[in-house]
Amino acid sequence: MAAALTMAAPMASPARRPRIVIVGAGFAGIAAARALRRASAEVLLIDRRNHHVFQPLLYQAATAILAPGEIAAPIRAFEARQPNLDVILGEVTSIDVSAQRVDAALPDGSVRPIAYDYLVIASGSRPSYFGHDEFARFAPGLKSLTDAEAIRSKILRAFEVAETTSDPAERGRQMTFVLVGAGPTGVELAASLSHMVHVTLRRNFRRIDPSQSRIVLLDAADRVLPTFAPALADVVAQRLTALGVELRTSSKVERVDEHGVVAAGTVIPAATVLWTAGVAASPLARMPGGNTDRAGRAQVDHCLRVEGLPQVFVVGDAAAVTQGQRPVPGVAQAAIQEGRYVGRLIAAELAGRPAPSPFRYFDKGNMAVVGKNFAVLERGALQLSGFLTWLLWACVHILTLPLLQNRIGVQSQWLWSYFSGQRSSRLISEPAEAGFKPN
């Protein structure tokens, strides 16, 4: 197998089908692989995790509404449905565009060179601390299931510490939650946390009243949801305030440490600080050597290729795609459309069909949910908010979950949580301990 993977046969060779290597099984990578399902080619999907994560619902896993497994799908489940697809669990560590090869670190510790005829980089993004990586230790970001579980444990543990401490100042610090970044993730997380402290945990403690918790949402911008229209952002700000969330806009974070946060000169003691601010592209976006933007995203042409490298494409959060003068947003829909486009383009080239016309992003609209029964939607000039928008949000998310089992699991958890106010995944996970310890 290893020998076969390292061989780079010429594309026209009748003995070997061309190989398309896709790095990353997120929204863009899966869409690209699916679009290649009928291509006469070997499609190799490499991811460092064995599962695809439905990131828009990560905040619900972080606040114990959903279990991590309900928003993830094993990547091998896609392999079972597509005969020309082969999945490899491994982390791509380097790309050699002149040799048309990537190196992948495999679970057994070895590094395997893998030759490609076409390469699709769909490795997404990671949290950006805007040059303050030292904040990461104290303010985790939300990108993976591991992050969601760590955040959930951190939140639940804070209440346990508050319940047992006799120091009022420490109790206040444990019951203060600061979220840095008032984009959709910060807004959704803050509203969900508010519901948790006011409803779910209401009668669960004897010495503390969780509804007295302080939830602070900070942003350096002068309003929440800076990418939405100002009128919708105002509606959301009012809603958050009604939910008891303390909004601090025009507040740039200056320090984050084990004591809490300093923002715009104000000290906020807090045991839990969460980073919901910007993202930067995965380091792989730089590796082909083309131009990148300030967030490290690869600049690609109108067919999503890296300039001068006809065999290399970058899609999803790792790519800087512009339409007219405007950047295509880093959202799931854009990633899916870009991945699908590149898959179709490669399939057309392999079959000798004319290439599709340049990529065009079709904006289906942006949504953000603000707690129970309320969401906002913006699509062009259309702006909606309220209960019906929330219902639409719920339907859209159910329908776009990757597998049927995810849809069934999420629906039943939502129904249970909606009517009972409870959350099924209130677990504090302990760090894994090695070995068996007798009692």
Ligand SMILES: Cc1cc2nc3c(=O)[nH]c(=O)nc-3n(C[C@H](O)[C@H](O)[C@H](O)COP(=O)(O)OP(=O)(O)OC[C@H]3O[C@@H](n4cnc5c(N)ncnc54)[C@H](O)[C@@H]3O)c2cc1C
């Ligand atoms: C908390 C959160 C909430 C969001 N909410 C919304 C929302 O409500 N609506 C919306 O439209 N968008 C939302 N987004 C954005 C959306 O999820 C992203 O735009 C989308 O996931 C990008 O897809 P992608 O395929 O480019 O990258 P990803 O989905 O991030 O996938 C990248 C994949 O690449 C893999 N990978 C990375 N590096 C390597 C490597 N070196 N080797 C092998 N594999 C690698 C990763 O493991 C991952 O599986 C949210 C994002 C987050 C983090």
